[in-house]
Amino acid sequence: MRTINSSQIEALVRDLFIDANYALPNDVEHLLREASLNETSEVCKNALCGLCDNLELSRKLDVPVCQDTGMAVVFIDLGQDVRIEGMLLDEAVNSGVRKAYEEGYLRKSVVADPLRRVNTNDNTPAIIHLRLVPGENIKITAVPKGFGSENMSRHKMFTPAASEEDILLFIVDTVLKAGSNPCPPVIVGVGIGGNFEYSAYLAKKALIRDVSERHQDVFYARLEEEALKKINMTGIGAQGFGGDITALAVNIETAPTHIAGLPVAVNMGCWVNRHKTGMI
Ligand code: SF4
Structure with missing residues (x-):
């Protein structure tokens, strides 16, 4: 049995949401660049090149790739030989999301109630998909999902x-x-x-x-x-x-x-x- 402190989960979630918002996954960027080469419509080619320029600029200026920095969705594969000490898992995840959106200057896009629509001002709560898997590790995927x-x-x-x-x-x-x-x-x-x-x-x-x-x-x-x-x-x-x-x-x-x-x-x-x- 491996013991993991909840602060490690909080820190990882924070970093993942900031990184995900500031740079696209390599596989997505690769297809986007390929599309900009293969597109035959001039106006769409320009749009695709513009999106590629957008990625360069967000890297250069250290800003998110899009203004909609998403609702926080989190996939967790939790090894069943892990014991978490400190905060509860969902508290640690939400605390990480809160820090990411505050410290990473990301737009807070979540409202506490679907009809009365008051912003929670910290982009929580996250939507968490938890799966128990064999082993002693925790795998976390952060997905800032635009609407x-x-x-x-x-x-x-x-x-x-x-x-x-x-x-x-x-x-x-x-x-x-x-x-x-x-x-x-x-x-x-x-x-x-x-x-x-x-x-x-x-x-x-x-x-x-x-x-x-x-x-x-x-x-x-x-x-x-x-x-x-x-x-x-x-x-x-x-x-x-x-x-x-x-x-x-x-x-x-x-x-x-x-x-x-x-x-x-x-x-x-x-x-x-x-x-x-x-x-x-
Ligand atoms: S759908 Fe939303 S998150 Fe996606 S590119 Fe458009 S504005 Fe940005």
């Missing part, structure tokens, strides 16, 4: 008779309906299976998978490629200016489901598909 893209996400309970084509249509239609709102080029996270809420969790989890990796099952890897091809035929283009590259990647995560249903969730990720992982 321009989050608002364009969709969910549908298909019947088991739905075909591959029906699901592809739903994914592409979600991107089409979103238009320029999610700040394309987008990364599309898709969760298929599980139940109502688990499919949405899978779609979010899909967004933190390396965009150069395809689903391990070739059937779904092909579906990812097919969905990407169809999305890029919509012609929405970077920032909605009309071009070849609307999405950089489609990541699908899957899980077993009930014989009577087929849940599908599409979580839209914008061009700043921010996330950063650390380990204690």
